[in-house]
Amino acid sequence: MDLAAVAMDAGRSRGRRWPEPVHPYRGEYARDRDRVIHSRAFRRLEAKTQVFTTRYSDHFRNRLTHTIEVAQIARTVAQALGLNTDLAEALALMRDFGDRFEHNLHALRIVEQFEQRYLDFPGLNLTFEVREGIVKHSRDYSPADFPELAEYELDLRPPLEAQLMNAVDEIAYNSADLDDGFEARLLQIGMLREELPFLTGIYDEVDRGHPSGRTKLKIGETIKRLLDYLATDLIEQTRRLVSTTGARNTDDIRRWPRRLAGFSPQVGENNKALKTFLYRRLYDHPAIVEERDRSVEALEQLFRYYLAHPETKPQYYSELAAREPRHRVVCDYIAGMTDHFLLRQHRELLGSPASI
Numbered sequence: 001m002d003l004a005a006v007a008m009d010a011g012r013s014r015g016r017r018w019p020e021p022v023h024p025y026r027g028e029y030a031r032d033r034d035r036v037i038h039s040r041a042f043r044r045l046e047a048k049t050q051v052f053t054t055r056y057s058d059h060f061r062n063r064l065t066h067t068i069e070v071a072q073i074a075r076t077v078a079q080a081l082g083l084n085t086d087l088a089e090a091l092a093l094m095r096d097f098g099d100r101f102e103h104n105l106h107a108l109r110i111v112e113q114f115e116q117r118y119l120d121f122p123g124l125n126l127t128f129e130v131r132e133g134i135v136k137h138s139r140d141y142s143p144a145d146f147p148e149l150a151e152y153e154l155d156l157r158p159p160l161e162a163q164l165m166n167a168v169d170e171i172a173y174n175s176a177d178l179d180d181g182f183e184a185r186l187l188q189i190g191m192l193r194e195e196l197p198f199l200t201g202i203y204d205e206v207d208r209g210h211p212s213g214r215t216k217l218k219i220g221e222t223i224k225r226l227l228d229y230l231a232t233d234l235i236e237q238t239r240r241l242v243s244t245t246g247a248r249n250t251d252d253i254r255r256w257p258r259r260l261a262g263f264s265p266q267v268g269e270n271n272k273a274l275k276t277f278l279y280r281r282l283y284d285h286p287a288i289v290e291e292r293d294r295s296v297e298a299l300e301q302l303f304r305y306y307l308a309h310p311e312t313k314p315q316y317y318s319e320l321a322a323r324e325p326r327h328r329v330v331c332d333y334i335a336g337m338t339d340h341f342l343l344r345q346h347r348e349l350l351g352s353p354a355s356i
Contacts, residue, residue, distance in 0.1 A: 004081060004082030004083060005247075005248055005249055006083075006159075006160055006242060006247050006248075006249060006250055006252070006253050007081075007082060007083040007084045007159075007160070007161070007250070008029075008083070008084045008087050008129055008159045008160075008161055008250055009084070010027040010028040010029050010030075010084065010086065010087070010127075011027075013028045013029075013127045013128065013129055014127070014128035014129065015028075015127065015128060016125045016126065016127055016128070017121070017125060018120060018121040018125050020120075020125065027086055028127050029084060029086035029087040029090050029127065029129070029130065030086040030090075032086075032087075032090040032124075032126045032127055032130045033086055033089050033090035033093060035117075035124045035125075035126065036090060036093045036094055036111075036124070036126075037093065038117075039110075039111075039115050039117070039124065040115065040117075041110050041114070041115060041336065042064070042067075042093065043064075044336065044337075044338050045062065045063040045064035045067055046062055046063075046064040046338075048062060048063035048064070048338060048339060061176050061177075061180060066172060066173060066176060067092070067093060069172045069176060070092045070093075070165075070168055070169050070172040070173075071089050071092040071093050073092075073168045073171055073172055073227075073231060074088045074089055074091070074092035074164060074165065074168045075088060075089045075092075076231065077164055077168060077231055077234055077235055078161060078164065080235045081160070081235055081238060081239060083160055083161050083164075084161055087129060087130065087133070087159075087161045088161040088164060088165075090126075090130050090133075091130060091133040091134070091137060091161060091162055091165055092165060092168060092169075094107050094111070094130070094133075094134050103138075104134060104135050104136075104137070104138060104139065105135070106331070106332060106335055107134050108131060108134050108135055109332055110332075110336070111123050111124045111126055111131070111134070112124075112131075113320070114332065114336065129159065131152070132152045132153075132158060132159075132162070133158055133159070133161065133162035133165070135149060135152050136152060136154070136157075136158040136162060137158060137162040137163070137165040137166065138165065138166050140154070141154050142154065143155055153254075156254040156255060157253060157254050157255070157256055157258070157259055157260075158254070159250050159253060159254065160238070160242070160250075160253055160260065160261055163259045163260060163261035163262075164234070164238070164261045167234050167261060167262055167263060168234070170230075170271060170275070171227060171230045171231055171234070174226075174230075174271065174274050174275060174278065175223050175226055175227045175230075177278055177282060177283075178223055178226070178274070178278065179219075179220070179223050181278070181281070181282045182216075182219050186281070186282055186285050186287070186288075187281060187282060189203065189215070189219070191277075191281055195273075195277050195280075195281075196273060196274060196277055198270045198273070199222070199226060199270075199274065202222050202225050202226060202229070203218065203219070203222045205225075206218050206221045206222050206225070229267070230263070230267065230271060233263050233264055233267040234261070234262070234263055236264075237262060237263055237264040237267070238260060238261045238262065241260040241261075241262075242260050245260065247260075298342065298343070298346045299334060299342070301346065301350055302334055302342065302345060302346055302349070302350070303330055303331070303334060305349055305350060306330045306333065306334070307326060307327065307330055309349075310326065312349065313329075313330075313333055314333075317329050317330075317332075317333050
C-alpha cells in the first residue's frame, strides 16, 4: 500500500544524532523498531506487572504483552489510514517504557542514555521522528517550561503516527483489562448491565447469535467486537478530521492548531464510560488496591534510601547524579527495575520482606 500524502516517509527523515550508513534492506523506522525490540529495557517489561500479579494467574497480561498488543493495534490502524506502519509500531513499542511519572521524558532518557549497546554512539541513536514521537505523543510541552526540548519544535503537533498512540493504548488496555478482570472473576456480566449499556448491547448481540455458547467464550467474543468497534471508529474519525483540514503533507499536519487523531464524540464518551467502569470495578477493587499500596510503599522506601545512600546505586547512575538532579536519577533507576529485582533490592537494603 502506498503511504498516504500525510504519512511520514522514512526517506525524508531528519536522521539520527550520529549519522549511520543506510541499511540495504530495512527502512530507518524499521531499524528503530528493531533496536527497541532488542533493547534490555524492552525485555525487562516481561517482569513488570500491568494490573494483575501472578497471585491470580500466570496468564494475565504483563507490561511486555500489553506493549505487544498496543503495537499490533497501532500497526493495523496505521495501515488502514495509509500511514507509516514501521514508525507507528516503533512508537507503540516505546509507549510503555516509562511508568506513570513523566513517562515521555523517562522513555527519552532510556533511548538516549541508559541503553548502552553500540560502540559508535551512546543510547540507541534513533531517528528524530521516533524521538519526537516519544516526547510529544501524549501531551503538549510548553517551550517556555521545557527549553531543553527545543529541538523537538514544541509549538508544532507531532505527525499522525504519533498522534494515534494515546487512543491505541487506551483500546489495548481497556479491552485487555476487561478480559483479565473477567478471568480473575472480579467482573461479572451484571455489572455491565448496570453501568455500560453500549457494551451490554454488544454482549446481547453475541448471546442472541450463540445462545448455547459458554459464557466465557461469549465474553471473549464481546471484547473482540469491542476492540474492533473502537479501532474502526479511530480509523474513520481520524480520516474524517484529516480530510476536513485539506492537509497535503506532514508539514500541514504539524502546523494544524490541534491534534487530528482520535475517537468520534459518541465513541469517545463510550470509551470514557468504560475507563470509569474499570477504575470503579477493577483498579479500585480492594484486592488490587492492597497489592498496589504495598508496591507503592516499597517504591517510596527505596526512593528515600537511594537519595540518602547514593553510593549504593550502580556506578553509571552515581556518575549521572553528579550532572543531573539526584531525585530524577533515582526515579530513572527504580523505574528500570523489574518487580523481582525491586523486591530483592528492598529486602537486601532495607531488610524487610516486601511483597508485590
